[in-house]
Amino acid sequence: MTGVIGVGVALPGVTDLADIGGGTFDRSAKVDPAARIGRKGLRYKDRATQLGLVAAHDALVDAGLWVDGALTVPGESVAVLASSNLGNLDTVCEVSATIAAEGVVSTSPMALPNASSNVVASTTAIRFGLKGANLMVCNGATSGLDAVHWAATMLNAGRAEYAVVIGVEVANEVTERFTGSTDLLDGAAAIVLQAGAHGVPLGRFTRSGALSDVVSGTDGAWFVPEGFTGEAPIPGLANATRHDLAESFGRCGGALGVLQCAAATVLLRAGATEPVVVSNDGHEAAAGLALLPTGGSAQPEGNGR
Amino acid sequence: MSWYVTGTGAVCSVGRGTDAVWEALCAGTSGLSPLRSFDQDKFRVTHAYEIDDREGAEDTPARATAWLIDAIAEALSDAGLDEDLSGTPVLVGTGLRELRSVELWWDKNKGADKDGTAQPGDLDRLHFGTALRERFGATNTYTFSNACSASLYALALATDLLAVGEAETVVVAGVDGITTSMHGLLDRVHPEPPDAVRPFDRARKGVLMGEGAAAVVLRKQDGVDPATAKGLLRAVGVSCDAFHVTAPDPVGIAASVRQAHARAGIKPEDVDLVMLHGTGTLLNDEAEAAAVAEVFGEHAGGPVMTAVKSMTGHTSGGSGLLGLVLATRALTEGRVPPTVGLVQPVTEAAEFRFARPGDGPADLSVAQVDAFGFGGVNAVAVIERTTA
Structure with a gap:
């Protein structure tokens, strides 16, 4: 069995974790990642990655796994799973449009990591030194719950002791056009799971x-x-x-x-x-x-x- | 615990179907050709290892989905199963999902909102579940977008699912088509444009992308006749370097190889064949060779090694499972596809025994398959021969 031992969110208008179960929030109060976890390490990261890092940070702190800027357990014991469908669509579309208009020489090499959809999961591992399994789930409407399920499966199979699970989506011109909706989440949530009888089962x-x-x-x-x-x-x-x-x-x-x-x-x-x-x-x-x-x-x- | 691979499927630039791909690669056939998908004038890198399945010059959406379906259908048929996957989990590893379809959508729709003709994209076909339901009735489907180790990661998760008793049979697949953005950004970061993939060669210039899909049927041992199995999967190790978003870390790679050996209960000297990740980039090949040389130590010259990306290009998220499918054939037949274009190996790989064209048959029992991806996501599989 597994349980939730940490929670973190990066949600517009949310100042108190206790409120996230519902209600109305000021969605114009967009999350400012630098204000939450500092500017360092955010340069060239896409919005999805930045939001994911904020949520993961808070969840790791909440779980007691991240204290004073250091991991309290071996990095090999912590897996990372992230879920997003639209996370890097902005990079993919912008780069392809730049190439079509001006050729490859006009692209920025700094966009390369963001062209790979797993950048949220891998960047979280790099920032917090998490060396366990690292997995990006991009599986449509069920993707977030699927990520939680796979985290639990990996813990049950003994692949790791802890798993950070991140869900993130972004609102921008590309994602709004792609979905045909302007009512999109621009935020992230994360939970930390532990193998065994811990936390919320x-x-x-x-x-x-x-x-x-x-x-x-x-x-x-x-x-x-x-x-x-x-x-x-x-x-x-x-x-x-x-x-x-x-x-x-x-x-x-x-x-x-x-x-x-x-x-x-x-x-x-x-x-x-x-x-x-x-x-x-x-x-x-x-x-x-x-x-x-x-x-x-x-x-x-x-x-x- | 171990699991049987009971069926395989493969498609890439050199052929369609496991038999065709295998024979082409054993013959040293390369799928390299001038770029077909994209306008060559926009790039410095003008070659790739594409699947040539288009009528005319115009690129079309959902090509990767079609290869995935083909590879899975072949694997099911090979395993003697029907195409009803309503009760079977399907795990798909991919680096780039249907992002090429997104690029084509954006190209058509990015400027169209002013006249009100813009169409939304197809959210339900960005991942592969919808197509898998339509073709195979599969609902327990998962798309993992885990860079270039995605399909071996999917294989690892399949073993976890079997280990915890949530399934008896799992279909695992990998697929990738080339996106303009990834091809272009790789082009952008190369010091000079590569004209071919030359894994582990001192004169290598970098990676070129390839297209392809692979699939396997993975089953619990109970009830499977070993004589019909294609191979016995011993373990898949997975880890993350937690080091850099694109550059590999030899320390992390070595750890993933050790983890796979430990899970499989083998020692380096037990390995007869290594299907190297071998992308032909300056960094990967050095890091992988250093890591493998370190883990194998005095046995580094033991196993036959090869890097088939020299013929298929870098088939991204699908490449690991393609390597596994080829390993099942190599173990069964004692043949190994050569590393084409390798003239003078890098120092780190000096002791490696690379497969060469014209090599005689070898007695191979245990194979290691490597896959490493952006973000330092590492996956290494160990598979064993089932036939005497």
């Missing part, structure tokens, strides 16, 4: 689309797929309190599942006594996951603090 995961595989029901919170207003797919969720994070932050894409898990963890840490269900639903797949109460303790043992 992860329950069951499903990719069948049947939430009954995850939980028989809950009267607690249900983080629904973006824009979901339909009937509860299982009777046990009829009385659940719905949270649609896209209402608060815009379409979250590949960041959604991670952001949902972060928000679920916050609720459970605050003493929620019912399981929290998170679900993503996309064009070709659906994913669901439960996060479980820790016995009512707001600060469960072994959460690293």
